[in-house]
C-alpha cells in the first residue's frame with residue numbers, strides 16, 4: 137500500500153512483484169532458498185522507512201519520534217512478508233493440509249518487531265541500516281508495547297508453540313481474543329503493587345490486519361424454541377437473544393528462515409446495532425444500547441487471574457464469544473475446500489484446547505454440526521470427539537472451572553441443552569461400565585451439584601488428554617483424573633513443555649547466542665539438541681573464561697536496568713539469584729524472602745559472616761484480588777528497604793523487586809541469572825517453563841523435584857543442580873493425612889521462629905505489628921480456614937537453607953560454577969518447544985509439513 141509510489145525507491149535494482157511493490161529483499165527467486173540467504177537491500181530499506189515516516193506522519197526521519205520510526209519500520213516489514221503470508225495460505229489450500237487450531241484465552245506474545253526480524257533473518261541487516269540513519273534498533277524495539285494478552289505460563293506457552301509451529305512448517309492458527317486491555321501494568325508504590333491499565337493498542341498495532349469479511353454473529357441468552365420439521369427432525373431456534381459481531385484481526389507468525397507465515401487470529405467484538413438499525417426503528421433503544429455495551433465489555437479486559445477460577449459471567453461470555461467464531465471459521469474454511477461436506481472434518485481439522493477455558497468448543501462444534509449442518513447426534517459426536525483434544529495445565533483445585541448451571545444455561549441455552557445430552561449419554565456409559573456403582577457417577581458426571589464441570593466435559597469430548605510434564609501427567613493419571621484414566625486410558629498422554637530458543641536465547645541473549653554459534657555453528661537455532669556439542673567445551677578453561685565474561689556482561693546490562701528502574705546499585709560480581717514468575721502461594725516466593733530474612737539475621741548475629749555477596753531478584757505480578765499474594769510483594773519490598781539500607785550488611789545482600797515483570801524484560805533477566813529459583817511445593821507446579829529459559833541461559837536450578845524440574849535434573853545431572861525439599865509423593869501423603877504441624881517446627885527451630893516473629897514485631901514494618909500478620913498466621917494457624925502452611929514452607933525451610941548454603945559454597949569456585957552453568961546450557965536441548973510441537977504432531981495432531989515455494993507464488 138505505502139511502497140507503491142513510483143520513484144520513491146528509485147534505481148530499478150529492487151525486486152518488483154506483480155503489483156509493482158518494491159521489496160527491500162531482492163528477487164523472489166533468491167528468496168526460494170529461504171529468507172536466511174536472501175539479499176537485503178539496505179538502501180531500499182532506508183528509503184522505505186523514510187517514505188513510511190513521511191506517508192504516515194508527514195515527517196522526515198530526523199523529525200520523527202522513535203515511536204513514529206518504530207511504526208514505519210514495522211509497516212516496511214509487514215509489506216516485506218505479505219507475499220509469504222499469502223503464499224503460505226495458498227499452499228495450505230492447494231495441499232489440502234490438515235490444520236491445528238490452537239484455541240487459547242491467552243497468547244503472551246511479548247514484542248513482535250525483534251522476533252520478526254530474527255525469524256526473517258534480517259535482524260543484523262536492519263540494525264545496520266538503522267544505524268546508518270543514526271538510529272538504534274534497541275531504542276526502536278523499546279517503543280513497542282508487549283502484547284500481554286496472557287497471564288503467565290499457559291499464555292507464554294501458546295506463544296512459544298506458535299513460533300515452533302511456523303518454524304517447523306506446520307499449518308496452524310492461533311485463535312484468541314483481542315483484549316482492549318491485556319495484563320495490567322504493575323507499578324510499585326510504597327512497596328505495594330498498584331495495577332495500571334495496559335492500553336497496548338494506544339498507538340495501534342502495525343502488524344495486525346483486520347479481516348471484516350470473516351465476521352460472525354455470536355448469540356447469547358434468550359430461549360430455544362424447537363420446531364418439528366417435515367423430515368421428522370427438530371430444528372432449534374434461539375429467540376430473544378442478544379448478539380455481538382466477532383471481527384477477526386490477523387497477526388503474522390513468521391517461521392524461522394522458511395517462508396512459512398502462520399496466523400494468530402484474535403477476535404474483536406462489535407455491536408450488531410451499528411450494522412442493523414432495526415432495533416432503533418422499533419424504538420427498542422434499550423436493547424440497542426445493551427448490545428453496544430455487550431460488545432464493548434466482552435473484549436474489554438483479560439482476567440488477571442492465574443490458577444484461580446472466579447466464576448464471572450463475563451468470562452464465560454468471552455469464552456463462548458471467541459470459540460463460536462473460531463469454530464465456525466474453521467468449519468467454513470473446511471467446507472469451502474470440501475464441497476460443503478463436513479463428515480470428514482477431523483481428517484483436516486484439530487482443535488487443541490489450551491486448558492478448560494475453550495471447552496465450549498465441544499458443544500459448539502456439536503451445535504454447528506447438528507443445527508447448522510443437519511447431522512445426527514451420533515455422527516456429530518463421532519466427528520467432535522475426533523477433532524477436539526485437551527491439555528491440562530494445573531492440578532490446583534481452585535483453578536478448576538465449574539460453571540453454575542443456572543448461569544451457564546441462561547447465557548448459552550442451546551449449548552446447555554447439548555451439554556445436558558452429552559452428560560446424559562456419558563452417565564449411561566459409566567453405568568454400563570460400572571453397574572451399581574453410583575459413586576463413579578458422582579465422581580465423573582459432567583453436570584453435578586448444580587455445576588458444569590468443564591474439565592470433565594473437555595475429557596469426555598476429546599480424543600486426547602495431555603499433561604505438560606511427565607510428573608504432572610502421572611499425577612493426573614494416578615490422582616486427579618484417576619477415574620477417567622481408568623475408564624479411558626488411551627486418551628491420556630504427556631507432552632512435556634518447551635520454550636523457543638529463538639526468542640529466549642537468540643533474541644534475548646545475543647552475546648551468548650553469538651558465542652554458541654561461533655563454537656558449534658548455528659544449527660541449534662532450529663535444532664536445539666545440537667547445543668549438546670558445547671558439553672566438551674565445559675572442560676576447556678579458556679571457554680569457561682569466555683562464558684564467564686559473557687555472563688558478567690549480561691549481569692552488567694541487568695544492573696544498569698535495575699539502577700535505572702529501582703535506583704539500586706547492585707554488584708555484578710554478586711550471585712544473581714532470581715525468582716521471576718506469577719506470585720502464588722504454591723510457588724513460595726514467601727519461602728525465598730524468609731530465607732533472605734534468615735540470612736540477614738545471621739549477619740546481624742555475626743557481622744563478619746563470610747558469605748558470597750548475593751543479589752536476590754524478584755519479579756512477580758499478583759492477581760488483583762489475591763490479598764495474600766499482594767502482601768507478599770509488600771513484604772519483599774519492605775525487607776529490601778531494610779536490608780539494602782543497613783550499613784552492617786556491607787552489600788553482602790541486596791534485594792531487588794523488578795517492577796512490571798513481563799516478556800520483554802524477562803528476556804534480559806534470564807540472560808543475567810546465576811541461580812534459577814524453582815521452589816514450588818512438589819506436585820503443585822504442572823511444569824514451569826521459566827525453569828527452561830534459565831537453563832538455556834546458563835543459570836543453575838535451585839529447586840524442588842516438581843514439574844519439569846524433574847526432567848531438567850535428569851538431563852543435566854543432579855550434580856549440576858541444587859535440589860531440596862519434600863518429594864511430590866511425600867507432599868501428597870501429608871495432604872492425605874490432613875497436613876502436618878508447623879507449630880512443632882516453630883517451637884524447635886530458633887532461626888525459623890525468629891523469622892516468623894519478625895513478621896509480627898514490626899522489624900520490617902516500622903514497628904507496625906499488624907501489617908504482615910496474615911502471612912504469619914497462614915504459616916502457623918488456620919487463618920481464614922484451611923490448613924496452616926499448606927504449602928509446606930516451614931517443612932521445607934531447613935532443606936532449602938541447606939541448598940542455599942551449597943550454592944554459596946559452590947560459587948566460590950568459579951571454575952566449577954561456570955562448568956556446571958555451561959553444562960546446563962549444553963543439556964537444555966530437550967526443552968525446545970520445537971520438540972514439544974513435534975510430539976504433538978506425531979501423537980495428536982498428525983499434520984504434514986508444508987514448504988512454501990516463493991518461485992511459484994510469483
Ligand code: 26W
Nearest residue numbers: 289290443444445529535604822823824825
Ligand atoms: C480459570 C482461572 C485460571 C487461569 C489460568 C485457571 C488456570 C490458569 C492456567 C492453567 C494457569 C497456568 O498458566 N498454568 C501454568 O501452565 C504452564 C504451561 O503449561 C505450566 O508450565 C505451569 O506450571 C502452570 O502453572
